[in-house]
Amino acid sequence: MEETADMMNSNFKLNNRDRAVLMKTPFLTSLTGNSLVRMMSAMSVISLTNRKSIFREGENADAFYCVLSGYVRLYQLNRDGREADIRICSPGDTFAECLLYGGTKYRHHAQTAEATTLARFDMQAVRDLAEQERDIAKAVITSLSKHLITTMDCVANDRLHTAPQRVADYILKRCPVDGGPASIRLPFQKNLLAGMLGLAPEALSRAFSTLRRTGVTVRGRVIQVVDVQALREI
């Protein structure tokens, strides 16, 4: 059994960290006993290196996924072939689960944005399970609800806030609640943060430099905030 260096694809190993993430997924966190076992048996684990395609727009949707480690970029192309990120999925995020009952084709492209481990759920198997087990149906509902809320927030954010405001929002959501100084470390490249916020990388960079005058210092992936309260005002 040989793996290429390019792409490792396994469905047996699941390390502790990945397992912990998986069990906190809305799909699994509330399940017990039989339901949990059945969900796990509809699932396999997949590891991919950076920049590998997971699926393409228009393909037949026969699975949905949960990110265990790494990041996944969902994007579309416009007529000119330029791509725009729709969503960046972090560990714990589920994607394409809306196709359980919403359609049969993937609606955008998905590719890894880092070395990534995924839980792959067979669409038809989960569909069947949701019809049989009450708690699985409820788990699906919870997952869809939360996902819908974050997506609506995304629309609101895009339509309501400027680039520096979105960046400030992002930082503040990850800062301690008190108003003093704080320091956070980005878990990924700025590239991805830009996509998450619906910005070109250059726009993100300029947003950071706008925030400098509000006491935000950026060095590599480390962001330092002099006064969290002051940042809230922007």
Next chain:
Amino acid sequence: MEETADMMNSNFKLNNRDRAVLMKTPFLTSLTGNSLVRMMSAMSVISLTNRKSIFREGENADAFYCVLSGYVRLYQLNRDGREADIRICSPGDTFAECLLYGGTKYRHHAQTAEATTLARFDMQAVRDLAEQERDIAKAVITSLSKHLITTMDCVANDRLHTAPQRVADYILKRCPVDGGPASIRLPFQKNLLAGMLGLAPEALSRAFSTLRRTGVTVRGRVIQVVDVQALREI
């Protein structure tokens, strides 16, 4: 029993058209017998005149709604008090149903954008029903799935297309499939269309005038397209 001229609020009458819309709702369309009866008893009908508040951001979410006739605007305010539409709900659309399992407070303001009739579903009652009746859980899942898909499309649209492209998209979705000439009538004010597409009214107006050179004529609410195929190219 007296109603003010300002706001009529009834929960007994349901005319034929409204009833037909209601039964095509994802929440009700697949239900039969007992489930249908129980859902109907968790529901009441509300009629409101133009520009009435349905709920406000931060209020306790004790109901979700389905538009039977008229239109509802979901919007948020930014720090300066300027409002941005998040979503325009048309007859058949459901809103705030993501709070069934996603949270306890409304996340934005909702107000009528015309004289409007709504089906109001008691949140807790439907929550209980979804736990008891399989087909109701499934109906909830279907509704959330579809809603999530359209919301993701909205993000994609915002990030990928210019104003004239979005307007062209809107027109094309409502045109016959063949490539010839076509004519459609907007079911609402341009105001609302602008909000739907994430544009200021002035930007919508200018988008229309850009489309004139692609053979699109606008007079009042009537939009005529000389060549549907040509419009697709933009």
Next chain:
DNA sequence: TCACGGATTTGATCGATGTCAAATTCTGAT
């Protein structure tokens, strides 16, 4: 530690869209 290549920042510019005000058109009520 050094050097390389990719990531990020910066500069210059452009196009798209929001904003405000004024002109015009539309609509519904009389």
Next chain:
DNA sequence: ATCAGAATTTGACATCGATCAAATCCGTGA
């Protein structure tokens, strides 16, 4: 049909963010 008020369009502008190119930074592997 007429008119007032609302909706829409148009004009003039300001601003934001995208784009392309060039410079710089940074992390990684040797």
